[in-house]
Amino acid sequence: MKVEIKEDICMKLFLCSHFSSVGNLIKEEIEMKKVVFVPTASLNEGYTGYVGSAKKLFNKMGAVVTEIDISKEYFSTIKSAFEDANIIYFTGGNSFFLIDQLRQTGVDKLLKEELGKGKLMIGESAGAIICAPNISYIERMDKKPEGYSQSDDGGLNLIDFYVLPHYLTAPFKKITATILREFPDLKICPINNHQAITVDGRSSNIIGEQ
Known part of the structure; x- marks a missing residue:
């Protein structure tokens, strides 16, 4: 799959459905690194087991994890954490709540600045969805x-x-089959829970098990 980077920055992204199932695919990039862990998308969700499983995997890899809820923390605290981190990770949850908080707080712009420095962004489910130009297509799910x-x-x-x-x-x-069928004109990239999309500069690949 060829990908066009919409912003004028060369970035590194790891986009997935279920991080704890695929995180080992980039183990070498995570081991002993500083990770900002953003659980904001999950705050109002019923089931949040994926949050705990992601933390467990980061800890297993020896990552130094700093949890930051962008809907509650001061911007200065968020900025300091983002600047200090090697990796910025967003959990799954509600995509609309997450993008709303990112745009309200200005953290969307801060994130792009940090990605422009070559930092890795990991987006799980909602954290992957928000990278698109528009997220209206996901309203049937979120x-x-x-x-x-x-x-x-x-x-x-x-x-x-x-x-x-x-x-x-x-x-x-x-619901995923319905979304794919109802948006034939969108360049939708479906991935299961054991796949991920890697973006490095201006190239991308789907990795993992089909």
């Missing part, structure tokens, strides 16, 4: 939360395709 403040559904616009996580994977088997 409902907009009360208080959503954006007048549009613009994403981070880092890539020119649209990640569809958990493709044909329970409990999202039917």
